[in-house]
Amino acid sequence: MSGENxxxxxxxxxxxxxxxxxxxxxxxxxxxxxxxxxxxKDAKADPTFKEEFDYLLKHYVGRPSPMYFAERMTEHLGGxxxxxxxxxxxxxGSHKINNCIGQIxxxxxxxxxxxxxxxxxxxxxxxxxxxxARFGFPCTIYMGAKDVERQAPNVFRMxxxxxxxxxxxxxxxxxxxxxxxxxRDWVTNVExxxxxxxxxxxxxxxxxxxxxxxxxxxxEAKEQMQEAEGRLPDMLIAAVGGGSNAIGLFHPFLxxxxxxxxxxxxxxxxxxxxxxxxxxxxxxxxVLHGNRTYLLQNYDGQIDEGASISAGLxxxxxxxxHSFLKDSGRVEYVPIDDDEALAAFQLLTRLEGIIPxxxxxxxxxxxxxxxxxxxxxxIIIMNLCGRGDKDVFTAAKHLGVDLNSD
Amino acid sequence: xxQRMDARFAALKxxxxxxxxxxxxxxxxxxxxxxxxxxxxxxxxxxxxxxxMPFSDPMxxxxxxxxxxxxxxxxxxxxxxxxxxxxxxxxxxxATPIVLMGYYNPIYIYGVDKFIQDAIEAGVDGxxxxxLPPEEDEEFCLPAIKKGLNFIRLAAPTTDDKRLPMVMSxxxxxxxxxxxxxxxxxxxxxxxxxxxxxxRLKAHTDLPICVGFGIKTADDAKxxxxxxDGVVVGSALVKAVEDSLENGKATAKTPSAVHDLVADISKxxxxxxx
Numbered sequence: 217m218s219g220e221n222x223x224x225x226x227x228x229x230x231x232x233x234x235x236x237x238x239x240x241x242x243x244x245x246x247x248x249x250x251x252x253x254x255x256x257k258d259a260k261a262d263p264t265f266k267e268e269f270d271y272l273l274k275h276y277v278g279r280p281s282p283m284y285f286a287e288r289m290t291e292h293l294g295g296x297x298x299x300x301x302x303x304x305x306x307x308x309g310s311h312k313i314n315n316c317i318g319q320i321x322x323x324x325x326x327x328x329x330x331x332x333x334x335x336x337x338x339x340x341x342x343x344x345x346x347x348x349a350r351f352g353f354p355c356t357i358y359m360g361a362k363d364v365e366r367q368a369p370n371v372f373r374m375x376x377x378x379x380x381x382x383x384x385x386x387x388x389x390x391x392x393x394x395x396x397x398x399x400r401d402w403v404t405n406v407e408x409x410x411x412x413x414x415x416x417x418x419x420x421x422x423x424x425x426x427x428x429x430x431x432x433x434x435x436e437a438k439e440q441m442q443e444a445e446g447r448l449p450d451m452l453i454a455a456v457g458g459g460s461n462a463i464g465l466f467h468p469f470l471x472x473x474x475x476x477x478x479x480x481x482x483x484x485x486x487x488x489x490x491x492x493x494x495x496x497x498x499x500x501x502x503v504l505h506g507n508r509t510y511l512l513q514n515y516d517g518q519i520d521e522g523a524s525i526s527a528g529l530x531x532x533x534x535x536x537x538h539s540f541l542k543d544s545g546r547v548e549y550v551p552i553d554d555d556e557a558l559a560a561f562q563l564l565t566r567l568e569g570i571i572p573x574x575x576x577x578x579x580x581x582x583x584x585x586x587x588x589x590x591x592x593x594x595i596i597i598m599n600l601c602g603r604g605d606k607d608v609f610t611a612a613k614h615l616g617v618d619l620n621s622d
Numbered sequence: 623x624x625q626r627m628d629a630r631f632a633a634l635k636x637x638x639x640x641x642x643x644x645x646x647x648x649x650x651x652x653x654x655x656x657x658x659x660x661x662x663x664x665x666x667x668x669x670x671x672x673x674x675m676p677f678s679d680p681m682x683x684x685x686x687x688x689x690x691x692x693x694x695x696x697x698x699x700x701x702x703x704x705x706x707x708x709x710x711x712x713x714x715x716x717a718t719p720i721v722l723m724g725y726y727n728p729i730y731i732y733g734v735d736k737f738i739q740d741a742i743e744a745g746v747d748g749x750x751x752x753x754l755p756p757e758e759d760e761e762f763c764l765p766a767i768k769k770g771l772n773f774i775r776l777a778a779p780t781t782d783d784k785r786l787p788m789v790m791s792x793x794x795x796x797x798x799x800x801x802x803x804x805x806x807x808x809x810x811x812x813x814x815x816x817x818x819x820x821x822r823l824k825a826h827t828d829l830p831i832c833v834g835f836g837i838k839t840a841d842d843a844k845x846x847x848x849x850x851d852g853v854v855v856g857s858a859l860v861k862a863v864e865d866s867l868e869n870g871k872a873t874a875k876t877p878s879a880v881h882d883l884v885a886d887i888s889k890x891x892x893x894x895x896x
Binding site for chain 1: 677678679680681682684685688692695700701725726727728729730731732752753754755756757758775776777778779780781782785789800803804805808
């Protein structure tokens with residue numbers, strides 16, 4: 217139960233988590249945001265909505281995802297017991313589908329048949345295109361022109377699923393520009409369009425809604441840990457880009473103060489360079505994409521480009537609830553750089569036969585640092601939120617392997 | 623401090639013609655040329671000047687204004703220089719109202735109270751902040767109004783009658799009616815609808831209603847100005863800047879390209895009710 221001192225009460229009516237969050241959108245969009253807020257409240261109160269959500273998560277996505285004891289990794293690191301919450305085994309290969317199922321059901325309820333979304337690496341784009349195919353809704357995905365080049369397999373996948381891909385050249389052509397472009401589409405096509413945001417950011421109610429749909433991760437983890445070990449874990453570790461997989465794992469544990477919680481940001485080439493995405497550890501509060509949160513920005517409030525080996529973490533902001541959890545001290549946020557993530561990527565592949573995505577590879581690199589310092593009877597749960605098939609080419613490039621030669 | 627704005631609209635009402643509200647981007651294509659552009663706007667026919675504060679992520683703007691903001695930022699524009707632009711303008715013109723238009727984050731980072739104070743000293747009359755709806759009034763709108771500045775609201779086709787009273791509260795100067803759902807610079811919607819919309823808004827406010835988004839020519843301005851208290855032209859003017867550049871740099875004809883277009887559209891504004 218969430219009591220008076222609960223950290224799980226947010227957001228308030230105005231969409232604030234402490235002083236983060238909010239609804240910083242153009243007047244044209246404001247009535248739509250309010251309509252969405254009401255529709256989501258109604259859906260939450262309707263048992264048939266939850267029934268349908270649960271049914272699809274079970275039979276279409278394949279939930280619950282396993283809680284896997286990584287025996288060899290544990291042995292190798294020689295400290296805490298390491299468990300992986302295996303959301304990479306979901307349909308479409310990442311946690312993104314959990315949120316897409318929830319939001320597509322909401323779009324259907326609202327009678328908004330045209331779906332738009334932004335995507336960076338393409339994981340959210342693929343998940344969105346997938347649920348649109350499943351429900352027969354036309355789908356337009358905004359993707360930075362650079363990412364379209366870098367992520368050709370996911371682009372093809374989305375096209376196979378029937379989505380229209382719009383390469384975004386505005387601005388610098390990255391994830392944040394794709395989000396700007398999706399917002400421009402929404403402000404133009406207000407009547408029939410539903411904007412399916414992929415992370416726990418954006419204007420209220422998106423951060424709350426995406427968190428709620430992703431919280432299935434933490435709810436299952438709590439039950440599964442109870443079953444496996446008969447207790448709570450000592451530590452949770454997850455990667456944060458926009459922060460949806462992390463908030464999904466963390467939220468059900470926020471009031472269990474004995475559980476230490478760590479969010480891992482993309483340190484890129486290092487925080488002493490311009491090429492990273494560590495908005496919480498190296499940024500400052502500002503207002504972007506409808507909410508107040510920690511951002512990478514300059515002295516004049518202009519937003520910087522993020523940079524990371526992982527396109528999925530390549531966002532200069534962060535979900536507002538993470539900003540709140542940072543300032544409240546409940547969650548510790550740390551950076552992991554490209555090289556550390558790449559080493560963890562290879563380690564997991566060799567030790568456990570699991571090729572992780574580069575996003576959870578960041579979380580894993582933190583596990584590698586922490587586990588040896590902990591006792592053998594302590595337990596870490598790490599969110600293995602995506603599989604690495606999409607990243608094989610990127611990893612090869614960084615490891616100096618030419619896949620085109622024999 | 624709203625005297626300039628109220629005096630200007632009162633004078634226009636006496637003349638029985640709509641206001642011509644021009645938008646240009648501060649620092650576009652460079653600080654010196656932008657100063658020349660702004661300084662020449664009143665003589666070319668502008669009644670109210672909106673000056674864009676460039677932002678890296680202009681979510682409600684179309685390609686023309688996005689590009690203008692990028693040009694300005696690349697040329698080193700920042701909030702301090704934008705206020706300097708207004709200070710310089712005020713040394714020559716103390717009558718034309720100036721409205722700063724943009725997004726909230728650069729103001730938030732500058733510091734709300736300091737920005738309001740510096741804007742007053744520079745001679746700014748009001749603000750249009752795209753991503754501050756009434757729901758976020760305490761952030762900036764209320765502090766600005768308290769200091770006597772205008773906080774100009776955007777009203778959109780999606781703003782229904784239930785919402786209008788809220789939109790029309792805590793506001794002054796004029797109301798900016800966004801003629802369509804969409805970004806700046808899109809195609810102009812049907813003028814008949816706009817007349818209806820202006821009347822819908824008038825039932826909720828005594829403030830002048832200026833209409834913008836998509837007005838590009840003297841003819842557009844004439845048609846819209848027949849019903850509205852003002853017409854706003856922005857994308858067409860920054861496009862004129864863009865078209866006058868060579869290799870991305872200002873040329874001798876950059877200021878006059880804007881001023882000639884303003885003079886031309888101004889004829890439409892002045893003929894709107896004749």
